Structure formats: C-alpha cells, structure tokens
Amino acid sequence: xxxxxxxxxxxxxxxxxxxxxxxxxxxxxxxxxxxxxxxxxxxxxxxxxxxxxxxxxxxxxxxxxxxxxxxxxxxxxxxxxxxxxxxxxxxxxxxxxxxxxxxxxxxxxxxxxxxxxxxxxxxxxxxxxxxxxxxxxxxxxxxxxxxxxxxxxxxxxxxxxxxxxxxxxxxxxxxxxxxxxxxxxxxxxxxxxxxxxxxxxxxxxxxxxxxxxxxxxxxxxxxxxxxxxxxxxxxxxxxxxxxxxxxxxxxxxxxxxxxxxxxxxxxxxxxxxxxxxxxxxxxxxxxxxxxxxxxxxxxxxxxxxxxxxxxxxxxxxxxxxxxxxxxxxxxxxxxxxxxxxxxxxxxxxxxxxxxxxxxxxxxxxxxxxxxxxxxxxxxxxxxxxxxxxxxxxxxxxxxxxxxxxxxxxxxxxxxxxxxxxxxxxxxxxxxxxxxxxxxxxxxxxxxxxxxxxxxxxxxxxxxxxxxxxxxxxxxxxxxxxxxxxxxxxxxxxxxxxxxxxxxxxxxxxxxxxxxxxxxxxxxxxxxxxxxxxxxxxxxxxxxxxxxxxx
Numbered sequence: 023x024x025x026x027x028x029x030x031x032x033x034x035x036x037x038x039x040x041x042x043x044x045x046x047x048x049x050x051x052x053x054x055x056x057x058x059x060x061x062x063x064x065x066x067x068x069x070x071x072x073x074x075x076x077x078x079x080x081x082x083x084x085x086x087x088x089x090x091x092x093x094x095x096x097x098x099x100x101x102x103x104x105x106x107x108x109x110x111x112x113x114x115x116x117x118x119x120x121x122x123x124x125x126x127x128x129x130x131x132x133x134x135x136x137x138x139x140x141x142x143x144x145x146x147x148x149x150x151x152x153x154x155x156x157x158x159x160x161x162x163x164x165x166x167x168x169x170x171x172x173x174x175x176x177x178x179x180x181x182x183x184x185x186x187x188x189x190x191x192x193x194x195x196x197x198x199x200x201x202x203x204x205x206x207x208x209x210x211x212x213x214x215x216x217x218x219x220x221x222x223x224x225x226x227x228x229x230x231x232x233x234x235x236x237x238x239x240x241x242x243x244x245x246x247x248x249x250x251x252x253x254x255x256x257x258x259x260x261x262x263x264x265x266x267x268x269x270x271x272x273x274x275x276x277x278x279x280x281x282x283x284x285x286x287x288x289x290x291x292x293x294x295x296x297x298x299x300x301x302x303x304x305x306x307x308x309x310x311x312x313x314x315x316x317x318x319x320x321x322x323x324x325x326x327x328x329x330x331x332x333x334x335x336x337x338x339x340x341x342x343x344x345x346x347x348x349x350x351x352x353x354x355x356x357x358x359x360x361x362x363x364x365x366x367x368x369x370x371x372x373x374x375x376x377x378x379x380x381x382x383x384x385x386x387x388x389x390x391x392x393x394x395x396x397x398x399x400x401x402x403x404x405x406x407x408x409x410x411x412x413x414x415x416x417x418x419x420x421x422x423x424x425x426x427x428x429x430x431x432x433x434x435x436x437x438x439x440x441x442x443x444x445x446x447x448x449x450x451x452x453x454x455x456x457x458x459x460x461x462x463x464x465x466x467x468x469x470x471x472x473x474x475x476x477x478x479x480x481x482x483x484x485x486x487x488x489x490x491x492x493x494x495x496x497x498x499x500x501x502x503x504x505x506x507x508x509x510x511x512x513x514x515x516x517x518x519x520x521x522x523x524x525x526x527x528x529x530x531x532x533x534x535x536x537x538x539x540x541x542x543x544x545x546x547x548x549x550x551x552x553x554x555x556x557x558x559x560x561x562x563x564x565x566x567x568x569x570x571x572x
Contacts, residue, residue, distance in 0.1 A: 024274065025134065026134030026135055027131065028134070030138060033049060033137055034185060037049075037178050037182035040535040041535055046533070048175050050170070052166075052167045052170075054151065059147065067146065067152060068152065070146070074258070075102065075103065076102045078103075079103050079104065081105070081265055086107065089104040089106060089107065090285050091103050093156075093157055095159075096414055097156060098441055107284070110284070110299060113249055116279045117249055120247060121217075121247045123276065124247055125245045129185065131276075132242065133185055135270050135271060138270050140178055140181070140239075142266050142269075144170070144171065150173075150231070153169070154166075154231065154256075156258075157227075158228050158230070158256055158411075158414050159413060161409070163408065164411065173235050177238070178239075179236070179551075180239040183557045184240050184244050184557040184560070187558050188244065191563075193215075195211045196208065197209045209567045210567065213565050213566075215244070217244055217245030218246055218304050218559070218561060219302070219304070221302065222251060222296055224305065224307040224308070225253050226309050228358075230252060230259045234263075236551045241304055244557060244560040247279070247281070249283075249296065251293055254285075255414070267280075294320070297317060297324075303323065304327075306549075308330075327549035329540055329546070332547075333459070333461070333486050333491065334368070334494045334495065335366060335483040335486065335495050336368070336483075338479070338497075339372065339479060339497070340498065341379070342379050344391060345391075345395075349399070352396040353528055354529050355448070355468055356396060356406075356410055357409060359410045359418075360465050361414055364493050364530040364531070366496065368459045368486065369392070370483045371473065372474070372475055372476050372479055373473060376388060385470070386450075389448065389470040390432065392448065396446050410443055412443050416442070418464060418465040419444055422435050422447055426449075429449035429451045431447070432448040432450050434447060435466060448468050448470065450472075451470065459486070480497070480507055480511050483495060484508070484511035484514065484517075487517040488544055490546075491545030491547070493539070496519070496529040497520070498522055542555070
C-alpha cells in the first residue's frame with residue numbers, strides 16, 4: 023500500500039503553518055497556464071471534458087439501480103451526461119457498511135488519502151474548469167480558479183484544520199497522582215478519536231466544489247463516511263471529485279464506498295428522503311434560508327453546518343479615489359452576474375452626498391459614477407461575457423425582470439450576447455420603495471439607498487446584516503472615527519468588513535488559509551470556513567485507561 027501520508031507530509035506541514043500564520047500561501051497555482059500544469063494541460067482538459075459529453079459517467083463499483091442526469095449548460099452546450107444512482111436507503115446502507123473500517127484507519131492514513139486526492143484534483147484543474155463552467159455558467163477563467171485551485175485550497179485548509187484539531191492533545195499518556203505516604207496512583211491512558219457517523223454534503227448550483235469541499239474533506243479527515251448530494255443542475259464537478267476520492271481509497275486498500283454520490287434530477291431530488299432517514303450525524307449545506315429552515319427542523323440528531331441567504335452591503339461615506347472606488351465596485355457587482363454569496367446588493371449613501379478627491383459628490387453622482395464604471399467595464403461583449411458569465415438558473419432572469427419595477431433605474435440590465443446572460447441592474451430606492459432591500463435579491467440586482475447621514479448609513483447596513491444575515495460588507499470612508507464606528511458595528515453584526523478597497527482586490531473574494539469565510543455569527547450561516555468549530559465537532563475523544571503494571 024502506498025504511504026500517501028509520507029508522500030505528502032511536507033505539503034501538510036506547510037498547510038498547517040499557513041493556517042496559523044494567515045499569510046498568503048497556496049500549493050495550487052490559480053493561473054491556467056501550461057507553465058504550471060504542463061504544456062498540453064489545456065488541450066488534455068478540453069479533450070477529457072469532450073469525452074464526457076453525451077456518455078455514461080463511470081463510477082466503478084458504485085451502488086447503481088438507475089441512471090440520471092438532466093444538466094443543461096447555461097452556455098448552450100448540450101451535456102447529456104448520466105450518472106449512476108441508487109435509492110437513498112441503499113446509499114445509506116452502503117455507507118454504513120464501510121463506516122467502521124474508515125473510522126479505524128489512523129488519522130495519518132485518512133489525511134494521506136485526502137492529500138493525494140487533492141493533488142490529483144489539482145492536476146485535472148482544466149477538466150474541472152470546463153465541468154464547473156458548463157454546470158454553473160461561470161466564465162472559464164473564473165470556473166478554473168474557483169472550481170479548481172481555490173476549491174482545492176479550501177479542501178486542503180479543512181484537512182489541515184482537522185489535522186491540527188485531532189493532534190491538539192496527545193493520544194497516549196501516563197497519569198500519576200501522588201498519594202502522600204501511599205503509593206502514587208499510576209494510570210495508562212489512551213484516547214480514541216471517534217467520528218460522529220455518516221455525513222451528508224448537500225451541494226449548491228453556483229459553486230459546487232468551492233462550497234462543497236470544506237465539509238466533504240473535513241468529515242472524511244475526521245473519520246466520517248460521506249454521501250455527496252450534488253445540486254441536480256451541477257452534478258459533474260462533484261461526480262469527478264467523488265471518482266478521484268474513490269480511486270485513491272482503492273489504491274490505499276480501503277473501501278471506495280467511504281465516499282458515495284447521490285445523483286438525482288429536478289423534481290425527483292432525494293435530499294429530503296436522505297435527511298428524513300435520520301441516518302446522518304453531520305450535514306453540510308449551502309443554499310437558500312427556506313430549505314435551511316426545513317433542514318434544521320428535520321435534521322434530528324445531526325450537527326448541521328450551513329451557509330445561507332444574506333444581504334451584503336457597501337457603505338459609502340467618502341473616498342480618496344472616486345474613480346478607483348467606482349471601478350472596484352463595478353467589478354464586484356458584475357462578477358458572475360452577482361451570483362456569489364459574497365456579492366454586494368445594498369449600497370448605502372448619505373442623501374446629502376459625500377466628499378471625494380474629485381470634490382463633493384451628490385447621491386446621484388455616486389450612483390451614476392458606479393453605473394458609468396459598469397458600462398465601461400462591460401462595453402466589449404466578449405469581455406463582458408468573461409466577467410459576467412451566464413445565469414445559472416432561469417429564475418434569476420425572472421427576478422431581474424420583476425425588479426425593474428421596484429425603484430428608479432440608474433442602469434438597466436442587458437445581455438452580453440453570449441449564453442443565457444444578464445448584466446447588473448442598478449436601482450435607486452428614493453423612499454417609496456422602502457422594504458425591497460430587506461431581502462436577498464439573488465443575481466445582478468443592486469440598490470442605491472439614501473441615508474440621513476454617514477452614521478445612519480453604517481447603522482442601516484450593519485443592522486440588516488445582523489437581522490437578515492450577511493457574508494461580506496464594504497466601507498468607503500476618509501474619517502477614521504467613522505471607520506472605527508463601522509468596525510464596531512459590523513463586528514457586532516458578525517460580518518467581515520473590507521475598508522477602502524480599490525485596485526485588483528474585491529469584496530467578493532475570500533482567500534483560503536487567511537480569510538475566515540462566513541463567521542457563523544449572523545443568519546447567513548452558522549458555520550465558518552474553516553475555523554476550529556467547523557472541524558472539532560466532527561469527532562469525539564473517547565478515553566481508555568488502566569492501572570500501570572509495575
């Protein structure tokens with residue numbers, strides 16, 4: 023049996039160091055270049071993807087009673103890939119059958135398997151990029167980065183965090199308690215790391231690997247078997263992941279069914295049946311708060327980790343680089359047509375305007391400045407398509423259409439001309455439409471909201487984060503007292519804050535090994551990727567002790 027732990031020990035050591043230092047580090051290059059992935063990697067990835075289209079997806083020895091698959095590329099490419107599936111009860115039975123063997127494997131063996139799988143997934147990042155592109159609608163550069171190296175970073179981060187927690191204390195100890203004149207009591211103690219049980223990972227349509235890997239790899243590292251339930255519109259990226267994991271498990275002489283795929287089709291989803299079974303001890307979920315509420319109600323004994331609906335905001339009280347601010351915000355609003363859990367929606371601005379390096383700017387000046395930057399950014403159709411991508415779910419287009427009647431249109435949504443697309447719709451809420459900004463309007467829709475003052479803008483933005491949830495918040499300010507005020511307000515609201523971003527760093531972005539994605543401190547999610555709490559409760563320590571024999 024190959025010792026994957028020894029092979030990747032240096033990688034694990036570096037990952038643990040990065041986890042602690044929070045400095046920039048990645049072993050997986052984000053640039054889709056032959057310089058990093060091999061001269062033929064681009065062509066090989068395209069060819070591998072082409073071979074999947076219209077065929078049966080192979081998962082050797084996976085439980086199978088039927089074939090399913092109705093994925094449709096938002097780019098217009100017919101996929102027609104079908105996947106093996108089985109009844110929920112059969113998948114659960116198969117997972118339970120191998121749970122004991124996986125639990126008995128040492129942390130070194132488990133972590134070694136996962137590190138090898140991540141390295142292999144990185145090598146096939148071009149294939150994964152195409153898989154993510156044609157199931158989520160992301161443009162290829164983003165699909166490559168977010169679906170490939172950045173997802174692998176998140177998986178590795180979870181493995182490293184789990185490794186640190188599993189080794190936070192010794193696994194064996196000699197315990198000696200003095201008894202005065204009597205002989206000391208001496209006990210030998212050993213602690214078994216016991217996994218919680220079966221884990222269910224419920225994938226999302228827009229970021230199946232980026233959001234899915236942390237829970238999948240954290241559960242596996244801590245000894246839990248995992249059933250991966252992809253969104254029926256984005257099966258392929260997670261099916262590829264499951265296949266790689268199963269291949270490595272077999273090479274490690276471990277049962278492949280440690281990881282299983284629960285593929286299904288729209289209208290025939292098995293998620294509720296899986297949850298209602300009561301078989302799971304761990305559930306990871308990314309998606310709407312509506313289903314999140316159902317999940318919490320029906321999860322029973324399971325520990326549930328969620329990332330849900332939120333209302334992200336930008337507060338503008340002043341700036342030293344008006345053009346840079348507008349350009350930065352324009353990119354954040356346009357990226358993947360706002361279909362990111364980190365995309366800004368509400369933009370709070372004092373009704374009296376702001377001070378800038380270009381002089382005073384009225385409320386409308388700020389709104390029009392941002393709209394102008396969006397227009398300039400997306401003026402070329404091909405470039406616009408590369409930034410906006412396509413719309414993953416047709417319901418988002420309907421949402422854009424309905425939103426046009428909510429407020430004063432500052433910039434209307436249009437199409438890029440490539441695929442099912444929509445560019446940002448920017449609306450000013452001048453008072454009579456109050457309430458529209460109180461809920462997440464997922465997709466390329468943002469609201470400019472006039473406020474009584476800079477402090478009122480900060481208060482309103484932080485309040486909605488506290489009440490409705492938010493994953494990101496941004497602030498533009500020149501007054502240090504206002505920045506301090508915002509730091510306190512958003513910290514109290516449990517949302518990460520970015521201040522005065524310009525240039526090539528955006529509020530949407532979250533970096534593995536440095537940024538804690540989601541805080542778990544407001545309604546947008548109860549879990550954080552990837553802190554101690556995310557991994558620590560996926561296993562328990564059970565003690566065995568006995569008197570030491572002299």
